[in-house]
């Protein structure tokens with residue numbers, strides 16, 4: 713019965729999701745990364761799959777198993793994630809960027825392990841990684857929907873609205889990462905969904921429930937767009 717009652721409102725849609733952290737290597741044994749378990753991205757993938765979508769997940773290093781029918785492309789660095797998104801994006805209707813991409817990478821990668829005594833005065837020079845969401849927003853086709861996330865510690869709605877416009881996204885999922893029950897490695901999240909014409913605030917929900925709200929919002933957005 714439960715299966716019969718399940719919504720299949722994403723039938724016929726193909727969805728690309730980025731998830732997890734990226735790793736930016738200094739040398740073969742050391743890297744800079746972001747805190748991210750990948751749970752939100754995997755919850756989105758599973759919810760989309762259950763609602764009938766064809767799902768591709770481009771994931772940084774995480775420790776999660778999922779359904780065999782969800783196609784997973786494993787990457788480590790932001791550059792690798794960017795390359796995969798470039799290759800795959802135009803085969804997908806809905807693009808969701810939930811990955812915690814490292815904004816910077818070490819400018820110089822040392823091919824061999826940096827030894828302790830080589831670190832005279834400890835300076836790591838960094839350079840900017842490509843903004844994958846921004847690239848997807850700027851090159852978006854009119855039949856595509858682009859969804860970004862926004863991790864903030866203050867002025868959550870204002871800063872997230874700025875990201876919506878600057879990255880040409882259709883929807884931003886904003887969260888205050890310092891709030892209890894919205895941080896890293898937990899199974900819950902507290903989000904605000906922001907589009908150009910709508911703001912929806914939610915209290916604490918499981919990541920699966922958040923995923924469901926996000927797709928409800930997307931389906932509603934698509935319906936309004938088609939009118």
Ligand code: CTP
Pocket residue numbers: 730790809810811812813814815841842843844845846859860861862863864875
């Ligand atoms: N993002 C991305 N590529 C990057 C950086 C971020 O695709 N190099 C995406 C994230 O996956 C997320 C959104 O952009 O969907 C916002 O990420 P966030 O870190 O909140 O914002 P930034 O734009 O990176 O700005 P800042 O970190 O300065 O707040």
Ligand code: CA
Pocket residue numbers: 813814815
């Ligand atoms: Ca960032």
